[in-house]
Amino acid sequence: MAEVEDLLEGVTVRLSAAEEIRAKGRRRRARGRAVRVGAGGAALLAAAGAWMLLPPGDRGTRQTVATATANPFRTDGVIQMPRADELPGYARWHWTESAGLPAGAGRRSGPLPQVGLAEACPASFAMTDEPGQERYSLLYTGRDHALAQYRVIAYDDTATARSQVAKVREQMTECGLRAVPPTARESEEGSRAWSGTVQDGRTMRVTVRRWNSWVSVAEVLDGTPAD
Structure with missing residues (x-):
């Protein structure tokens, strides 16, 4: 080297x-x-x-x-409410839009977390704080005193909408409703469904859908008791 x-x-x-x-x-x-x-x-x-x-x-x-x-609940400034034939159970109850509940049918649901037409879930009507919101609703009546309601609620922010949906689920559990498989259309939309027997013996089905700070709730109460 x-x-x-x-x-x-x-x-x-x-x-x-x-x-x-x-x-x-x-x-x-x-x-x-x-x-x-x-x-x-x-x-x-x-x-x-x-x-x-x-x-x-x-x-x-x-x-x-x-x-x-795109907001599925509002298009060009117009709130999208379902036609009667687009509401769950139309084939059975033949819904028609109604200006209000029939006499003796009880209270209608208002702000969340209220659920249950005709006093189906009275506990959910307890006084609660109402966050900032805008509400839109349609009532429907059907055969044999069946009732339905579709609500759209626009909250000030997504976090509030999410917490209100959680409260709705709690109220439905208290009411005896349980999660059930959504229909193909509901699943495609991202909706969740609950169903069960309420205190007057009828079946109630509730469908909940959330998009950002918007929430929709569709309630269907099967027919008969209404004396």
């Missing part, structure tokens, strides 16, 4: 031959490239792995959330 002496503060530094220096340089550059490629590949694999580990539904959900920006 050729030696070159360079005296630095009395210390002799021995340098490798030129050929060995070039070989070491080539090895270091090769190792650097391998590390960079490996790190880049690992990052890509990690990202791909995180995506693949997501439940299959999450991919579609992310796309849906990103594109579903």
